[in-house]
Amino acid sequence: VFARVTWHEVLFWCRTTAQPLDGSSTFFFWLSTALCTIPAGARRGLTTMAGLTAWTIWRYRNSVIFDKITPATSTVVDAIKEEARSWANAGAKGLKDFIPVT
Numbered sequence: 136v137f138a139r140v141t142w143h144e145v146l147f148w149c150r151t152t153a154q155p156l157d158g159s160s161t162f163f164f165w166l167s168t169a170l171c172t173i174p175a176g177a178r179r180g181l182t183t184m185a186g187l188t189a190w191t192i193w194r195y196r197n198s199v200i201f202d203k204i205t206p207a208t209s210t211v212v213d214a215i216k217e218e219a220r221s222w223a224n225a226g227a228k229g230l231k232d233f234i235p236v237t
Contacts, residue, residue, distance in 0.1 A: 138192050144212045145188050149234055180233020191215045
């Protein structure tokens with residue numbers, strides 16, 4: 136549930152028409168399906184955000200388990216947004232046009 140809420144919030148923030156993961160399929164099946172449902176110009180941005188989101192959720196999960204922090208979706212979503220902005224400013228292709236400016 137935590138990951139699904141996180142995905143929903145991130146995709147909503149990106150204002151994409153891609154449906155969030157719902158747990159009924161694998162990550163890669165979801166991504167390939169989602170890429171077919173959005174405009175061609177947004178595909179690279181979605182691919183980058185998908186990798187960034189999955190990686191951040193995984194790192195956060197490890198912090199919850201090993202560092203015993205209390206899980207909070209707002210914390211991980213804020214971290215994803217901040218990292219996405221950093222990646223966009225560093226020149227990650229397609230990301231600058233996929234995420235909101237602010």
